[in-house]
Amino acid sequence: MAPDASAGIRSHPLESVIMRSGWVETAERSAPALLGLLLALLALGPALGPGFVLRYDMVFVPDPPLALPGEGFPRAVPSDLVVALLSRIAPDQMVQKAVLIGIFVLAASGAAALVPSRRLGPRLAAAAFYAWNAYLAQRLLLGQWALLLGVAGLPWAVRAVVLGGRLRLAVALLPAAVGGFQAMLVSALAVLATAATAPVPAARPSGTPDTGGSPGRAVPIRAPRGRAVPGRTVPAWAVRARRVVEAALVLGVLSLPWLVPALLSRAVTDPAGVEAFAARADGPLGTVGSLLSLGGIWNANAVVPGQESWWSAIVRLSLAAVAVWGFARLRAPRAVPYRAGAGEARGAGAGEVPPYRAGGEDVPSRRAGQGEAPPYRAGVAVAAGGGLAVALAGVFAPGALGGLIAWWPGFGPLRDGQLYLAPFVLLQAVGLASVVARWHSRAVVAVAAAVPVLVLPTFALGAFGRLSAVDYPDEWRRVQAIVNADPAPGALLSLPWGAHRAFAWNGRRVVLDPATKMFRRRVLWNDALLVGLPGGGRLRVASEDPAVAAAQAALRAGPDGRTAALAGLGVRYVLAQAGDNTFQDAVTVFQGPEIRLLRLDPPK
Structure with missing residues (x-):
């Protein structure tokens, strides 16, 4: 038999380097999702055992029926129908566990993908914070898994608005669409704010590549074959208005499963719900301090054990202050990690504008060499401020909010104002990533990834048994x-x-x-x-x-x-x-x- 001609051929040393680089890049991309999975296992604990997790609004049943919504407000539409359909192809217990784990994985990976630094450390910090905080813990203990689906998909929806494309936005909003009205309303707050404030690409000569010039200028109208129409430009406000309309249409279409039954129902809303569901102090720092540290839920039984202690309240508020400061620093020229680094803008010549990197895709920047804010910064800030204002309205202006509900029951979803803190949670997650990127080191990354768990340790193991699986x-x-x-x-x-x-x-x-x-x-x-x-x-x-x-x-x-x-x-x-x-x-x-x-x- 002839000897194998390839036996003496050795692979080039560069091949192993390239393969190793590919494996490293894949591992880095998967790391936030894996961190979300680990946090899910730690948080759910006994809830992952045989049986169903039954607590407040979280009601999963064996062999759920395919049923239409009843006469009242369609709160479980279309979430119950989706669960029933999934239970036809998988065990009903496993459907619930997959949904709960998916919330953590989707939240962690989405927050990481929104961080405009390609360094793994800041992305892990954002992932850990967004998947482990008082807001998520309290809403989970209240059983509002459908809302948390939308919250988990929120960073993906914001990212889709910045990157553009109606189909991309529709896919990113699918978790919120499954969650129903609360999830979609929270998502709409951030999506519309981002669409209205994200920078507009600069006008450029026809045929030149888009290097992400200065935003806010007029955009040329193009002929069918890419030729610019001389003398005609679209104002930046018109581009933003079109973006808002397109986002609103996507939100409206995906909301039809619950919006149509809601409009056709005879449901009424009691204005007394404003006082009942207003945010409350869950610690010694008062209602405002609780909201700023992402707590303040109206149900005392949804508070994480030990959250009312001075130690927990002060540490959570301090962490919130650091995160907000980090988010504010995104606009400062010294925020170096938020520019496109030397390794991220290869091929950009002197004077060209490098792109932002958001989860591996290019998002146009504004100036080369400057630590400019990511394009979603203003939108997330506006949504966070708006959500915080809604939460405070139920506390300090309950009469005005109750009057709106009495005038039209459609304002009823505003009575539980604390749930609109979700964009504020996202703001703090990105802000913490900015702080980690500013003082990047292995020690800083390790502390930042672990600090959310250390600040709220009693969320672990199903909040010390408050979440547990049982069988009917x-x-x-x-x-x-x-x-x-x-x-x-x-x-x-x-x-x-x-x-x-x-x-x-x-x-x-x-x-x-x-x-x-x-x-x-x-x-x-x-x-x-x-x-x-x-x-x-x-x-x-x-x-x-x-x-x-x-x-x-x-x-x-x-x-x-x-x-x-x-x-x-x-x-x-x-x-x-x-x-x-x-x-x-x-x-x-x-x-x-x-x-x-x-x-x-x-x-x-």
Whole structure:
């Protein structure tokens, strides 16, 4: 056999260098996402075990039905439908865990991609801060995973506005579109502000490459084959206006799944919700200090353990001050890491304008050799200021906000103002990256990547057990199967007449009634809320669903007329506690240790 001619050929030493360089670049690009994954595993802890995580608004159920929204405000649209579709191709428990982990990974990688420095250290600092902070922790403990989907995708949406392209923006907004109205409103705040303030590329002669000249000047109108139309330019304000309109159209189209049901529904909004959901102090520094340090949620049970201590409050506020200072320094000429470095602008001749790098793509800069702010800086600042103003309005001007809601229920989403702090979180993440880039060293990077966890350590392990996975008792699955197998029409009424439950099998954690999401038919439940006030009182926020009032009136009827009144409203089933004897003349379909299913005969 002839010897192998290639046996004596050795690879060129440069090949291993090139391959190693490729592996290093891939590892650096993947590092923020991997950091997000590690933070997810650390934060969720016991929530990743077998079963479902059930806490407040986070209600995942076995075999979720493909159902249309009910009569009230479509808060779980289209998130519930997407979960139901995904549960058709993957185990329902795994769908929830994938969503929760995805929030951390998407947030970390997005914040890193928005940092205009290609150094890994600043990008890791932004990733760690954006994926581990008081805002994310509190909203997760409130069970608002759908909102956090939009928050996680927010940096990608801002980046898409800067890079341009309607399709790019639509893809970046998909997490918010899945999340629904809260996620889209928070995203709209940052997207529209960035579209309105991002620099406009400078006019340049036809046929010359775009080197990212000075922004704010007029842009030439081009003929079909790239020839500039002599003497005609588009003002910068017109370019920005077109950008805002295009962004608004993308936001509007992606909002149709929840916007159309909201406009067609008969839902009402109680102005009393302004006081109930206003931001509150979660530490010794007051409401304003809590908001500046990204806390201030209205529900005391959503506060991370130990967050109310002096140590935690002061350290979080100090970190916020450093991050805001770093963001403000982005415009200073000495902010060297935010220019295109020598290794990033190869090929740019003397006097040419190097590009910004945002996650590996070019974003035009304004002046060569200067530490100019990234193009999204003004937009993020405006969105952060606007979100902070909305949060403060519920605290210091509740009457004005309540008046707006009374005038038009469409202003209702503004009552929970603290959720609009998301752009402020992003601002601080980018600002912390700026500080790390300014004093870049291995020690600084290590501290910056670890400091969010060290500042809020009790968010780990499911906030010390506040997030944990449990399985539904078999009786719940049996009732679900019975009701969903019945082809006869009619709604299901869920008792006791309140929005939330605290089951022993769920560790007495408060959760929205799971019956609202388990059945293929309309579920009548009391969505009115009783919210505790700081002074010890309780405030009732009226129901948003008009059908609740009719059901409540039927429940108040006497024993002889209660069943007939509910049946007249189209109620076929009643799901109650095992010892509930409210409907003695109804047919018991299922009796379990905890729950009881009754069927009401239709009126004759």
